Amino acid sequence: MLTIRTNITELATTTLNIGIEQFFENRFSILLPVSYNPWTFEDNKKIKHLAIQPEFRVWFGETFRGSFINVQSFVGLQLHYLYYNAGGINIPFGMFPDPKYTRYEGHGAGGGLTYANQFGLGGRWRGEIGTTLVFSYLWYDSYDCRTCGAFKGSDTRRYLGPGKSSLSIVYLSAAYALY
Template sequence: MFLYRRWLTVIAGLLFFFFNTVSAQKAALKSNLLYDATGSINLGLELAVAGQWTMDVSGSYNAWDFPNDKKWRHILVQPEARYWLCDRFNGHFFGIHAQWMKFNIGNVDMPFGLWEGARSNRFQGDLWGGGLAYGYSWLLSRHWNLEAEVGVGYNRVIYDRYPCASCGSRIASDARNYFGPTKLALSFVYLF
């Protein structure tokens, strides 16, 4: 719990600092529609910092249980520096991102063949990593954009394994390295 409060304090401080230093037309709020489809609350804030550079901080949170004893609980934070090839908030961009996630998953089929045992076990732990991304942002109107992004990179996952989605004592503790997709977003964006 202390770690959550520390992260929230850091994020709140960054938001306060950036909102006090940016002017209009240099900030955007966004929601990743793909995270929305999983029932995860998410929000992103992107701020112009210099020239063709922006800084994006996105977060996702899911704390509810799903039917049939499925668990997909997590808190995720992904800061990213972006370089826009033309205008900020329009067209092609490249990014470098970091990520941290606290998770508790069980009784689910994971994408990309990850966590093969997640159907019959529960995994709880932390993920740290980062990667490179490419994206494109389409102008829909003066204040609205649609943005797509895909990223690949490396993650270190440290976890405990339990025998079922909602019961049991810890079976094992382990860690694994992962290289592959680290970011996938289709976001609806509001520009200030």
């Protein structure tokens, strides 16, 4: 069975995203989400990025069976890679030292652990809410101010903390989803 999804939380930050998930033996799945934000906002504020975050999921109980309100939980092991160009905004959780007045351009890679619940919305539609705790290794160039200011230097940073939070809409492509 295959699902197609989008993360509403990311859409709220103007990030375009889509994910495809393949199921195996009712208890395991592999999700491949991709997100992309190409926008520059007023005063050159930006959270431009391209992120790929494959995830292996283990589901508790038999997936997609039961009543309309049936909730299935899962844990997932996620890997991620991203390219980013961000500045002029408050990036939470201390990911960067001075994000409001510095622009950071670079790459990141790491992994994480996800916990989420998925619930029926009717027919082939489902909702999903979850969060991921991540460890990321970031390497970047930093620049004075938010525009093409003076080069400040290159650095690396390790980040451990909240990663992607999701509120997703999921479409099940197989008739199996109709209970």
